[in-house]
Amino acid sequence: MKRMILIVVLCVAALGVVLFVQQSRKSEAKGGVIEAIEARRSIRKYSDKSVEREKLQKIAECGVAAPSAMNSQDWELRIVDSKAWIDECTAIFVEQIQGTPTGDKMLTPDFKNMFRNAPAVIFVAAKGDAYSDLNAGLLGENMMLAAYELGLGTCCLGMPLMVLNEHHPKGKEKLASLGFSEGYRLRYALAVGYADEAPEAKQRDLSKIRFVE
Ligand SMILES: Cc1cc2nc3c(=O)[nH]c(=O)nc-3n(C[C@H](O)[C@H](O)[C@H](O)COP(=O)(O)O)c2cc1C
Numbered sequence: 001m002k003r004m005i006l007i008v009v010l011c012v013a014a015l016g017v018v019l020f021v022q023q024s025r026k027s028e029a030k031g032g033v034i035e036a037i038e039a040r041r042s043i044r045k046y047s048d049k050s051v052e053r054e055k056l057q058k059i060a061e062c063g064v065a066a067p068s069a070m071n072s073q074d075w076e077l078r079i080v081d082s083k084a085w086i087d088e089c090t091a092i093f094v095e096q097i098q099g100t101p102t103g104d105k106m107l108t109p110d111f112k113n114m115f116r117n118a119p120a121v122i123f124v125a126a127k128g129d130a131y132s133d134l135n136a137g138l139l140g141e142n143m144m145l146a147a148y149e150l151g152l153g154t155c156c157l158g159m160p161l162m163v164l165n166e167h168h169p170k171g172k173e174k175l176a177s178l179g180f181s182e183g184y185r186l187r188y189a190l191a192v193g194y195a196d197e198a199p200e201a202k203q204r205d206l207s208k209i210r211f212v213e
Contacts (some may be wrong), residue, residue: 021086036148041201043153046193051081051120055150060122062146066138068133076140078178081120085177090114092170093163114163116155118191122172123164125184136187143190153195160189 060077068074080086093114096101104143106114115121123139126132163171164178166188175186 002036018183019162031149033145036145038201040144040148041153041199042155043118043191043193043195043199044155045110045195045197046116046118046153046191047196048119050193051152052165053081053195055147055152056081056120056122057077058150059143059146059152059192063122063124063139063143066135066142067208068135068138072129072131074127074129074132075136076125076180076184077139078123078125078180079120080123080178082120085174086113086115086119087161089160089171092162092174095170096163107180108114114160115189115191118153118155118193120192122190123178123180123186124181124188124190125178125186127183128185133187140188140190144161146194151194152192157189157191163187164189 056079060079063077064073064075090113094103094107111117120134122143124136126136140156144156146202147154164175166172166175168175178186180186
């Protein structure tokens, strides 16, 4: 009788272990890369909470873990979490867009800065050969997904290039202060911060995908 009870107890324990492993595999799958890809959104409202530097470093490292043609790694990243730097750059931007349709759209009462109000920005520059834009793009998606996993929101931004370029009388100084190496051109800025909104997914056109028989 005792042996029977022992066998039953062992069977129940074994079943419990199997169910536990299955369950944890399921939850691993839920928190995986595909879940991050499907849930990521461009965030344009951030809380004032600053982003921990360890997290910014990790996001950047995940960026440079991206593939690049012939492992060229022809990118450079600059991380800015200085409010003074962001505000100075924003002042140049505001001067430029004030009184324009972009200004009317962006300069709302909740406007804090030109990086969609984010407290931190990662600037990505690349050298100008054939694959550099592709490489920089792959790096960017890696960073956005890593940020998502770390509980942070992001928004890839092309608009700051309006100001941060070598032809802009004031913006060129700000660009120079990022200290990119000779031959590297700024490609985009990645806003990073704690999200203060949860936007709906934007529609994707799945008809762009086709199998060829
Ligand atoms: C190269 C690039 C430049 C972008 N520039 C801006 C920008 O200047 N301002 C902005 O608000 N969003 C910008 N975006 C974000 C896109 O608008 C956004 O990814 C798109 O609407 C899809 O929305 P989702 O990211 O939430 O899926 C940019 C995205 C990319 C890839």
